[in-house]
Amino acid sequence: SQQGEEDPQALSIQEGENATMNCSYKTSINNLQWYRQNSGRGLVHLILIRSNEREKHSGRLRVTLDTSKKSSSLLITASRAADTASYFCATDPNNNDMRFGAGTRLTVKP
Template structure:
């Protein structure tokens, strides 16, 4: 299977703490993306990092990419209860489809 792997599968933290999720993939990529999903429905795009980039920031989000290890991490700083969701990495080797990781379920407790 080409599906990416994510860990941890589930993460439970307190508000204000940082949350780190990791993603590993199996093929060469053009870019890697992170998405958030609330309540098992539509996904919301968070951030895209290209294969020639090593780190990218967006607000409280920080993404790193290590193509030599075929891995990426998503860091959410100063987490809030509203960050509770499932987070998926997705990568593309070409332009036509995304291959998703299994996801990390994040619970942020007030």
């Protein structure tokens, strides 16, 4: 069954703006991950945040996790046209059992 649900489904911004995507999940987790998928490609891992962490940074990416609300957000700062892709959150309620949402389609206009 689906675990993560991303919001919004689609997001369109101008280059240089920040993009924020949200993810909600249903059960307790060990960690939450964000992946990126370029059109016609496989998913690429971006960042992992553990259940005992609240915030994590990686370059222009900032991820937050609120386990009390069962939600996470991915912030991409100073967006670039090359950031155009779909972004998925994934959770692992059980080991080796990743659950993905339907993704947020981000379009960054040059």
